[in-house]
Amino acid sequence: MYRIALIASQYLTAHAEHLRELLSALDRPDVALYCDHAFQAELAEEFHLTPRFAGALPSDMSPLDVDFVLSLGGDGTFLRAARRVFASEIPVLGLNMGRLGFLTDMGIEEALPLLPRLFSGEYTTERRMLLSVDVDGVHQGEILNDVALLKRETGSMIAIRTLLGEGDHLANYECDGLIVSTPSGSTAYSLSAYGPLMMPQCRNMLLTPIAPHSLTMRPLVLPEDLAVEMTVTARNNTFLLVLDGQTKIFPTGVKVRVTKSPNQLRVLHLRPYCFADTLRRKLLWGAPVRE
Structure with missing residues (x-):
């Protein structure tokens, strides 16, 4: 019996x-489907679909006990699905039903004909690096893409004192914010702040300042085993801490520590995966400009 969790966009x-078509393909005697109550209600009310569900997913962010997770939506939905399985070996298949979709590299229309491979074992999995975030020694969570320290006031900068390793001073960033990202996250917020791209197979962290008040403060690639510790000073004595899109408010002066997580995310692919192909399709990487 294949236990499959569906986590979907709104x-x-x-x-x-x-x-x-997807629910029809999953309507098999050897498949037990699970989803949350909201998605089940949406299927019935908006789409008039009443598939057989074996049970409901817990409403909190407790770990899942399934064989596969299918993410139906864009990258935001994929990140939400990934948070449910960070501490497990459950693979996540992203079916892009959103817009750009770097993490959900395959569109739903492309995936439907390939879905039988999920049950025949004709798929591959790729392990993605995760980061762990603590504030004053209290664990805040793990991230697949990035953690960002951001200002709350629009009219002033913040200062971020940044230490590496066991306390080596790197810089005092005066900027709108600072992003620490994984290779997966190099195509997310960091990219919009002119950070470099990294192949997902890399094992590095990327430190990208947002609108730094210095021409010499450029994005920096760090080795995976190097801790990053940051302390914020701001005019209103608070700042935003954003973990894969989830926002929290903290007072200035706390120590934000980012390290490599011992966990990894297993991303499932129904066909051979090539990051270069994703760059060409999603970013028009190297597209001819003279034609």
């Missing part, structure tokens, strides 16, 4: 037919 109206 914005799937344009994919009604694809949803119908």
Whole structure:
């Protein structure tokens, strides 16, 4: 019996037919489906679909006990699904039903004909690096993409004192914020702040300042085993800490420590995966400009 959890976006109206086909393909005697109550209600009310579900997923962020997780939506939905399995070996398959979709590299229409490979074992899994975030010694969570320290006031900068390793002073960043990202996250917030791209197979961290008040403060690639410790000074004595899109408010003066997590995320692919192909399709990487 294959136990499969469906974690879906709220914005799937344009994919009604694809949803119908997907649920039909998963309607097998050897498959037990799980989803949360909200998605089950949406399927019935908006799409008039009433698939057989073996049970409901817990409403909190407790770990899942399934064989596969299917993420239906964009990268935000994929990150939400990934948070449920960070401490396990459960692979996540991202079916892009959103917009750009770097993490969900395969569109739902491409995946449907390949879905039988999930049950025949004709798939591959890729391990993605995670980061762990503590504030004053209290664990805040793990991230697949990035953690960002951001200012709350629009009219002033913040200062971020940054130490590496066992206390080696790197810099005092005067900026709008500072991003610490994984290789997976190099195509996310860091990219919009002119950070470099890294292949997902890399085992590094990327430190990218946002609008630094210095031409000499450039993005910096760090080895995976090097801890990063940051302390914020701000005019209003608070700042934002954003973990894969989840925002928290902290007072200035606390110590934010980012280290490599002992856990990894298993990303499932139904066909051979090539990051270079994703760059060409999603970012038009190297597209000819003279044609």
